[in-house]
Amino acid sequence: MEFDLAWLLWGLPIAFVLGWVASRLDLRQLRIENRQAPKAYFRGLNFLLNEQQDQAIDAFIEAVRNDPDTSELHFALGNLFRRRGEYERAVRVHEHLLSRGDLSRAERQRAQHALALDFLKAGLLDRAEEALRKLEGSAFEEQALLALLAIYERSRDWVQAAEVARRLEAAGQGNFDSRRAHYLCEQAALADAGPAEALLRQAHQAAPSAPRPAIELAALQRKAGDAAGAFETLSRLGQSSPASIPLLARPLAQYAAACGMEGKALSLLKHSYELSPSLDVLDAIASLEADGQARDWYVRHLEREPSLVAAAKWLADERLEHQNYHGRVQRALEHAAKPLTRYRCAACGFEAKQHFWQCPGCQAWDSYPPRRVEEL
Structure with a gap:
């Protein structure tokens, strides 16, 4: 069969036209999809700004379907899932991102950090720790260390927490001396007397101005029968850190009474009270003074500060004209004053x-400031 050259001459233009039409259709479809992806993305942003998270998630899912290679859409979707508490879905989104081979190093680190936050918010501390440790040497290392510190504090792993605090301090994230002292005190609370004392002295060396190591060391000394040593420990703390005296006032008075150092304790407490009146210091002074003088101190306090707490304590030993009603009046005052004797967190307002x-x-x-609610 002879080949007809005319078919070739006709076929080449037809093939070219068909290829051109097909390419135009593909380009048109691509343009449509590219237009749809931004529209869906901006719809999602609009819903998000209006706090319509359900609609925002639907819009972002549509945008991801139209443009599955856009990592920003995945990050937005994963963060939305996490904010809504849908941690499993957030984990799937970020794990999908990490599985992609075309992801840049910076985006891979960002996805790793987001995955760690998913685990952390979900309470999966072991998996969060593993994910955070993979961020060492990355741009998210300091954030990862802060998250690790929170994990170790939450799980009460004080040794690991101290190591992370040391690394954060070396990275210029602040001074962690006081926090490391707290970690040592927490370890001392679980140890026997000998190791506990060594840990508390180490904590005092780490943060000499922190009140907790000295207060707990004094309590340990008093428990061992060394009331004089306990008193001296608190006296030194009161002289070096006057702001902490309200916290140590009551045990200081107790230790002083046990070792015959009432005069020295009263001198320290009265000096502190004159500089800055405090209910705890007032109670400690009253406990060391004679009965008549003790009540006079509450009257002095009322002259300086309008205190319901001090008024209730003064009235407790007062003889009323209508003695039959004294108990009821006293109970009413104590009930009203009770909330005023609490401590309040300066960060969140939690009272205890x-x-x-x-x-x-x-x-x-x-x-927690060393002051009662009434004094704030």
Whole structure:
């Protein structure tokens, strides 16, 4: 069969035209998809700004389908899932990003950091720790160290927390002496008397002006029967850190009474009270003074400060004209004054009957002022 050259001459133009049409259709489809992706993305942003997270997620999912190679859409979607508490979906999004081979180093580190935050928010501390450790040497290293510090504090791994604090300090993230002292005190609370004393002295060396190591060391000395040593420990703290005297006033008075150092204790407490009146210092002075003089101190305080707490304590020993009603009046005053004797966290406002070194509400360290609510 002979080949007809005319077919070739006709076929080449037809093939060219068909190829051109196909390419135009592909380009048109690509333009449509590219137009749809930004529209969906901006719709998602609009919903997000209007706090319509459900609609924002739907829009971002549509944008990802139209343009699956855009990493920014994945990050936006993953962050939305995390904010909504859908941690499993957030993990899948960020793990998908990490599995891509075309991701740049910076974006890979960003995805690794986002994945670590997913695990952290979900409470999967072991997986969060593993993910955060992979960020060593990256642009997110300092953020990762701060997150690791929170994990170790939460899990009460004080040795690891101290090491991370040391690294953060070396990186210029602030002074962590006081926090490292707290870690040593926490370890001392779980140790026997001998190791506990060594840990508390180490904590005092790490942060000489921090009140906790000295207060807990004095308590340990008193428990061992060394009331004089305990008194001297608190006296030195009161002289070096006057602001901490309200915290140590009551044990100082107790230790002084046990070792016959009432005069020295009263001198220190009265000097502190004259500089800065405090309910705890007032109570400590009253406990060391004679009965008549003790009540006079509450009257002096009322002349300086309008205190319901001090008024209730003065009235406790006062003889009223209508003695039959004294108990009821006293109970009413004590009930009204009770909330005023609490401590309040300066970071989150959490109130507690006792003074905490770490806030139970927000986990902040040293956020409780050594003053009662009435004095703030």
